[in-house]
Each structure stands twice: as C-alpha cells, then as structure tokens.
Amino acid sequence: MSAHRQGPVRSEAARVAVLEATARLFAARGYDHLTMEGIAVEASVSKQTIYRWWPSKGAIVADCLLEGRLLVDSLAPPDNGDVRADLVGWIGEVFGVAERAVGETLLQSVIAAAADNPDVGQRLHDALAVEGSVIDRLQLGIDAGQLAADAPIDELAEALVGALILRALSRKPAEPESARRLVNALLGPTPA
C-alpha cells in the first residue's frame, strides 16, 4: 500500500529534447512559425508526449525562458563603472541580439509570445525588469553615488525596459544618440 505510482517516470531526455528543439526553432524562425508538430519532429518526440506535459506552445516557450534558453546572459547590463554609459551600451547590445536572428526576430518574437501567453509575459517581466539585471545595475549606480539615493529604481527599470520594447515593436533603429537621450531622460543628467 502506497501512494507511489506504477510504471515509468517522466523521461528527462524527452523534456530536454523538447526545450532544446523549441529554443532552436524559436531562434531560427520566430514564435509565429513555431508549431507543435515542428517541435515534435525536431525533438524526435511524439506530439502526445508534448501535450502530456505542456498545454500550449506558449507554455513551452515560458519554460525555455525560465531555464534561460532564449535570452542569453549577455542580456544583463555590464558594470564598467558608469551607469549611464553602461545602460546606453546595453541597449545597443539588446537590439543587436534582436537583429541577429532572421528578419529581426528574437526580441519581437519574445514579445509576441508574451502577448500570446500570460506565463511568458510574467517571465519576460521578471527576466528583464526584475530578477536582477537592470535593477541591480541601477542599485550599483546608487551605491556609486551616480544616482540619487532615493531613485525609484523599480519604476525606472520598468520604464527603461518598456521603452525598449516599444522601440522593438515600432522597429525604430536604435542609434546610440537616441539611447543616450532616453537614459538621460530617465536618470537625469550626470551629476557634477
């Protein structure tokens, strides 16, 4: 007598194969062109196995995001001493990553996934605006005396990332000068 179930357990190999296949296809063709059948074939897994563990392609993408398979670490702003300069540089890099993919996908694809699926939205928010990266960098700026001690870093991070997303959506090229203006508008000019 026991609560243990009988039979084989979930295959880790299948789970990983699905996530890897998804990340691969996502990067290559974008969220829209991602299909359950395509993932199944790419992962050499049956559709049933996918549907057994994930309810939708959005859920798989959310898991990929959670495991850091989609947006690479290089998406964390660097720390070279100057908050403003670091953020300006980071913005350029983010767009660079975005444009690496076919067309210009990646960031837009993630946005599409987020618009389609609440989980992805949550994770996107966390990944970009919360879980460290931007907020941490701003905190370091405060510590270094480059920002006011009471700067509302949560809101600033949100606004900064939001502006980035808006630009990605509107396909405005991200010139350094415009990035600089944005950062200055949010953080104020460099103190004397």
Added chain:
Amino acid sequence: MSAHRQGPVRSEAARVAVLEATARLFAARGYDHLTMEGIAVEASVSKQTIYRWWPSKGAIVADCLLEGRLLVDSLAPPDNGDVRADLVGWIGEVFGVAERAVGETLLQSVIAAAADNPDVGQRLHDALAVEGSVIDRLQLGIDAGQLAADAPIDELAEALVGALILRALSRKPAEPESARRLVNALLGPTPA
C-alpha cells in the same frame, strides 16, 4: 492619350466593409482569433478581394489603426489641470479599456498585432507616443509650469507608454498607487 487605367475601380464599399468587420472581430475576439476567412464572412466579401488589397491580417489591422477604428479617442490623456494626476488617471483608463474586451484583450491584442506586423508597430508607436496625445499633454504641463521647461518630453512619453505595454504584457494589475509611483519616477515629484 492618358495614364488612366481602364476597368472598374476599387470598391470603396468593400474596403470599408473589411475594415469595419476587422475592427468588430478584433474588439470581440482579439488578434489571434482574427482570421482572413472570418473577416471575409463578416464583411460579406470574398477572400480574393481581401487578398487583392491587403497582404496579411496585420496589414488590415494597421489600416484600422490608421483610421482610428481600433483605439478610440478616449485614449488621449485628459486635461484637468494637473499633469501628474491626469496621467495617473489616464493609465487606469487605458487598462480599463483593455479589460473591457473578452479575456482582457484589446491592448494585448494590439501588441500582438504589432509584434506580428511592422506597420502595426509603427502606427502603434505613433498613435500612442507621438501623434499628440501623451506628448501634447506633457507639453501642456510644461506650459503650466508643472514640468521643467527643458523636460525631454519625447523620451518621457516613450518611457511612459513603454512601461504601460510592459505591464500589459506581464498582466500586472494596474493599481492607482503603482501608477502614481511610475508617473512620479518619470516626471519627478510635484514642484513646490
């Protein structure tokens, strides 16, 4: 002698029927559930007529946006005297509009459309951040002496709208308090 082409001219009735049908279905069921066939039926128009003039559903939605059939005027921030209070109220209203639709669609749907289609992205950017509304309201704030004369209103508008989009994507409920914090973070505290 003439460059005029021969034959019947594009049917304005069909054009309008398609845009109206699209706006109707978009509002009712969201961008994802919007289909070319559905539009054709709703508009009592043949699919071929749609494909003759628009390459994709994204393009139709972009035209709707351009003609103001999707985001109603109520999306322009009001002018009751106080920039900050007006913007806070407006944010709530925007999310209210969004949630009016089935599920919680509208804004998210527009974002999905934008992620899917460059034209929609452009128009979204213009409609929300540029063509007046927010920027105009900020300018009025400067005129009223509530904002610094040299406030970078273009960038601030972009950041504000961006933050809104990010929140819509992450499905964070928009409590007034949080809206207030965001506005204060961007515009600075009310001057004495």
Added chain:
Amino acid sequence: MSAHRQGPVRSEAARVAVLEATARLFAARGYDHLTMEGIAVEASVSKQTIYRWWPSKGAIVADCLLEGRLLVDSLAPPDNGDVRADLVGWIGEVFGVAERAVGETLLQSVIAAAADNPDVGQRLHDALAVEGSVIDRLQLGIDAGQLAADAPIDELAEALVGALILRALSRKPAEPESARRLVNALLGPTPA
C-alpha cells in the same frame, strides 16, 4: 523483431464512408460536380483523410468502380437464350440506367472519369468489355451454336462496348432498331 508499424491503423470506417459518399454523389450529380470537399462533408470525414489515401477524385472513383459501387450488376447482359436479342435488350438497358440520373449522366460521367483518370479507364475497360459480362455472353452464344466457333469475341466485345460509348458521347437516342442493326453488323445475321 518485427516489420509491423506502430500506431493506429487505417480506419476502415473512414474508407468505406468515403467510397459510399462518392458513389452517392456521383450517381446524383455526375463526375464533374463531384468535389473533394463535397465528398468530405457527405462522408463526415476530413479532407486530409481523403488526401492521405487518394491522390485525386479520379482515384476514388476508380476504387468505387473496382468495388462495384458504381455500375451495378444489372449491367451484365442477360441470358435468355438468344445472343442477339439479349444484347439488343441489354443495350437498351444500359442507356436506360444511364438516363436514370440527373441530366443523363451515369455512363457519360463514367466516361468523363475515365478520360480524366487512367485507372478509371482501365477499370472501365475491364468492367465492361473483359471481366466477363459481354465476353461471357458471347461465349455462351458460341456454345449454343448461334455464333461461329471461331468468332473473335474479344474484339467483338470491344467494338460493341466502344460503339455504346460513342453513342453515349454523341447523345444519340438508342432506339431498339438501331441497336439491332448494330448487333447484326457485328455478329452477322442469325444463322438459319
């Protein structure tokens, strides 16, 4: 060790439903008005299921023919003792069957199908001229001493059926007298 493939097996129910629906629609509206979509609906089967197993409507019709779902047995010439009289009667019957359908279809429809699809052509040839019926009846005529022992029954059957087809194509009404002349021309006059 096994060559058995895995997974579900072809649904016999679907196969039969398609053939029955095809036979029904074919008889009712003719080959030209037969459509893949119509068959799918009538058979309550998805189009994909049809295309999975048949490349074209011609192929489905060929299968119907093979299973005797289109040209009923009554198409075999009877044996009432006199070859010539039996064939004359049979010709009238064939045209009668043909005219039962809307317009005057059936035989013409089969011809259209045959012109359209090699398989149908083969089967039509076999069904009418070879696989028994006419040839068998001629053989009985030889056995009964009503035809010369060395009569070239294969060729005669072919010519007889061919003449029928030609008449069907040219929509000449099939009067008994003309049928009699045809039979006499091919089999020679009744021996004394």
Added chain:
Amino acid sequence: MSAHRQGPVRSEAARVAVLEATARLFAARGYDHLTMEGIAVEASVSKQTIYRWWPSKGAIVADCLLEGRLLVDSLAPPDNGDVRADLVGWIGEVFGVAERAVGETLLQSVIAAAADNPDVGQRLHDALAVEGSVIDRLQLGIDAGQLAADAPIDELAEALVGALILRALSRKPAEPESARRLVNALLGPTPA
C-alpha cells in the same frame, strides 16, 4: 430609319483569336487545364468578349472542332487500295497523333470534352464516324469488291471508332497486331 443595329459589329479578329488560342492551349495542356481566363489572356481578349459569344469552354472547343482546328485532316483514313490494311495503318496513326501531345492527351482530351459537352459529342461523332472519312473509306472498299455489297458500313464505322475510343480511354497501347485483329473481326477476313 432602318433595322440595322448600331455600333460596331462582332470583331472577327477577336473570334479567330479565341479559337486559335483555344486550339493552342488545348493541344498543349488538354481539356481539363483549359480555362476561360487562360484563353482570354492567350487571345488578348477580355473575358466578357468570350462570354458574349460562347456560353462555355465546351462550346468554344466545339467550334474549334467544327472548323477543323483540333483534329487534323490526317485523321482521314488513306486510300492505298486495301481497305483492311488502310484501316489498320490509320488506327496506328490516330494513336500516334494522340500520343504526340503532352502526356498522351489529344484524343483523350477530345473525349473529355465530349463527355462534358453535348455539342462536342455530336461533332466528334460526325467528325470521326460520319462526315466521310471512315464511312467513305468503307464505301470505297465495297466499290473495290473487298467488302460485301450489303455491308452495314454505318454501323461498322461506329463500332470501329467506338473501339478506338475505348482503347484510348483504357490506355491500352495500340499494337499493329491488335489493330489487325480488330479490323478483321469487324470486316471479316479478306475474301479469296
């Protein structure tokens, strides 16, 4: 004041262009692939002009047939002295013509057209079995004493042409030997 109608009369150029285009496309791609739009483009004529004068593609094909634009004169059996040999040779030639086209079309295409359109059927019957050619040749055979004076040439011609059509439909290759057997079966062996 007069009964003459006003305005331009039917354009002979357009009429001929349509028939020529039809014959060209028919020979090149067969009856099934023939389309009204294709004819209009090929003939540099508007669809309306076609529909003004012909009710269907079948009717156009019938007109082509009537003007001898589809089945060339070479389809008349030659006269080299021996009816039987001439007919055997002619059968081979007919199939040769048929197979000249892409796939194997021509004769089959004509049959398809006949099955589709009563007029074409009539004309086909006349062109092949009546209006001379085969019947005339048989008459010459009678005159030459190679056939019985009372041979039922109308019926024999019909049977002969019918057998040809049946073979075309069933895609049986037409070997000379088999053609010879057919001719002998119909005309009887060469008299001593």
Added chain:
DNA sequence: AAATAAACGAGACGGTACGTCCCGTCTTAGA
C-alpha cells in the same frame, strides 16, 4: 518472476484556416 500500468514513438483522425485559382457577372473608359 509475473502482472500491471504509465510513458513513449508513431501517426490516423475530424477539424479550421490558409493562400491560390477560376468561375461567371459586373463596371469603367476608350475606340
């Protein structure tokens, strides 16, 4: 060990929508 049962690959199934082709009718401008 045997029995049991879940997970797996493969893939057939009823559906929905796609984007294209042609139908036959119609509207417009030019000759």
Added chain:
DNA sequence: TCTAAGACGGGACGTACCGTCTCGTTTATTT
C-alpha cells in the same frame, strides 16, 4: 455599342497544423 481591363462574390483546390485518439513497445514498480 463593342471592346480590353479588371474588380467583385463565390466555391473548390491542396496544404499545414491543431488537439485528440489509438496503436504496439518499453520500462519501472508492485504483487
């Protein structure tokens, strides 16, 4: 008033995926 050009509503095409459902095989428990 006939014509070329071509837009229109409609219907069918053949394809791609959806999410569900068998199959037969493989594997891990539990008797």
